[in-house]
Amino acid sequence: MADGGKTNVEAETSGNLTDGFHLLIDALKLNDVETIYGVPGIPITDFGRMAQAAGLRVLSFRHEQNAGNAAAIAGFLTKKPGICLTVSAPGFLNGLTALAHATTNCWPMILISGSSEREIVDLMQGDYEEMDQLAIAKPLCKAAYRILHAQDIGIGVARAIRAAVSGRPGGVYLDIPGNLLGQVMDEVEGAKSLVKVIDAAPAQIPAPDAVDRAIDVIKSAKKPLIILGKGAAYAQADDAVRAFVETSGIPYLPMSMAKGLLPDTHDLSAGPARSLVLKESDVVIMVGARLNWLLSHGKGKQWGEPGSTKFVQIDIEPREMDSNVEIAAPLVGDIGSVLTALTDAMGKNFPKAPTEWVDAVKAKKDANIAKMAPTLQNNASPMNYAGALGALRTIIKERPDAILVNEGANTLDFARSIIDMYKPRKRLDVGTWGVMGVGMGSAIAAAVETGLPVLAVEGDSAFGFSGMEVETICRYNLPVCIVVFNNNGIYRGTDVNTNGTDDPATTVFVENSRYDQMMAAFGGVGVQAENPDELARAVNAAMDSGKPTLINAIIDPKAGKESGNIGSLNPVSVVSKK
Ligand code: ADP
Ligand code: TZD
Ligand code: MG
DSSP states (O other), X not given: OTTSSOXXXXXXXXXOEEEHHHHHHHHHHHTTOOEEEEOOOTTTHHHHHHHHHTTOEXXXXXXXXXXXXXXXXXXXXXXSOEEEEEOXXXXXXXXXXXXXXXXXXXXXXXXXXEEOOHHHHHTTOOOTTOOOHHXXXXXXXXXXXXXXXXXXXXXXXXXXXXXXXXXXXXXXXXXXXXXXXXXXXXXXXXXXHOOOOSSSSOOOOOOHHHHHHHHHHHHTOSSEEEEEOHHHHHTTOHHHHHHHHHHHTOOEEEOGGGTTSSOTTSTTBOGGGHHHHXXXXXXXXXXXOOOSGGGGGGOSGGGOSTTOOEEEEEESOGGGTTSSSOOSXXXXXXXXXXXXXXXXXXXXXXXXXXXXXXHHHHHHHHHHHHHHGGGGGOOOSSBOHHHHHHHHHHHHHHOTTSEEEEESSHHHHHHHHHSOOOSTTOEEOOXXXXXXXXXXXXHHHHHHHHOOOEEEEEEHHHHHTTGGGHHHHHHTTOOXXXXXXXXXXXXXXXXXXXXXXXXXXXXXXXXXXXXXXXHHHTTSEEEEEOSHHHHHHHHHHHHHXXXXXXXXXXXXXXXXXXXXXXXXXXXXXXXXHO
């Protein structure tokens, strides 16, 4: 206490005043927030300036949705809530899509939006950018709060942080009426009102009988399979994941953003034998993955005979259990604690997964890899997906620390199966909703949060959703190399309009566009690549220099297919069908 421990309340006031601006900045800093992603304007322009002056990194974007997507991915990468700051109504709504996306993906994020005064909003008297933002945010996120008084800023920020990261992580909306920022209170009282969140995401230990039940189910398996999801990547329990896989000797299938949790080249990886393992496995252990559309809801043709699969599921959210099919052994807890408990319970003498099964999976995987290999050497110009991605696959192999951002349709499906990942949390993509437009926000946050080089592999349509952020990338001089897979359109660039007018078909873009010139316009490096060698050279140069770069990669407009069909995740079935 600054007054030497006096208890008299009056003696503890300093006579100096603080205000809502400073209290909000101090509350964020006290809770280790370092970065804010946003777009300035009324009523938060000064707040952004003051936050920057106070040592926070404040990154200004060209559109709030991209700032929000950056905050969402920052949450995934760091296990701390990513912060997005917007103006009222339209800025708030632009950020809201990303907040809903973060919530859907179980990533912690806080959208802080300035708002109009309650008195005017509630009487609908027509304030500048008037909207009842709190009511609108509520159904689209995990929690939503509004702070009305300066003395509540500390507790409001604490609640937002804890809501975002505890249990199943998600998006939180924090409503900041403009006049809150200008409210004043005594500086010492203000400092005392701040709250440091202690143990924001407490470990959740599974019940011992739940562990025993799971062990019994695993022991009974003849053809066991582990499915690793992005919840396992988020948990940062990488050693526990490896210990569980290797102690059990069970083949594992990584979901898209769990690739690299163990290297895709690991002996027990079943990625390239996806169809076989889903169909034939008799016990499946879900680790931070949901039985949603990406896994055909755990039933149907893909899963073999009805009722032939028993599920063990590890998740921090109890309500996830039995969401699609019966879970024989639910394990509610955090992934690190649960996997450690399972591995300990297995002990040294636990029988490894049956050799016959492990060998069958490996044989299928090796055959599929061998079938795919020659397609990756295709040097044709214009490039097809396998040829172009074959070049990028080698680059990620040589630079396993680089972060790969990936969105598009064919560009996404092919890259996911062709590019092996070697380290955890290096693959960032469209997530549970399959959203186009997350690319530039993800690339910027990945560079800012990790300092590592970023390779963004983007369909030309996907890139267009957030392409203006190339200016942001140049402005902050971030080590981001964007490769636009330019096939003149969505899925294919060959559709024709049959209605007899001059309008182009709905899925095609201007032919032979030069996306590289967009990057050059802002001082970055723009390159056109017409074959895999040129592509590899340009990407390597960009990764070596760390300069913002955009490579316009010419892809044969006939090469793709109308996709987005997750049933074709098996790399070889995708490549060989063409
Ligand atoms: P994928 O798309 O990769 O299959 P999902 O997003 O569907 O992954 O599933 C992630 C799951 O992980 C969610 O059900 C979420 O509740 C869970 N989860 C997130 N963090 C943790 C954690 N620390 N411990 C346990 N489960 C977690
Ligand atoms: N809008 C949003 C926000 N998300 C979406 N997923 C879509 C629209 C629909 N959509 C897809 O599912 S993929 C895609 C769209 C518009 C673009 C695919 O074209 P691309 O990739 O150029 O990015 P390819 O390589 O040409 O297939
Ligand atoms: Mg395209």
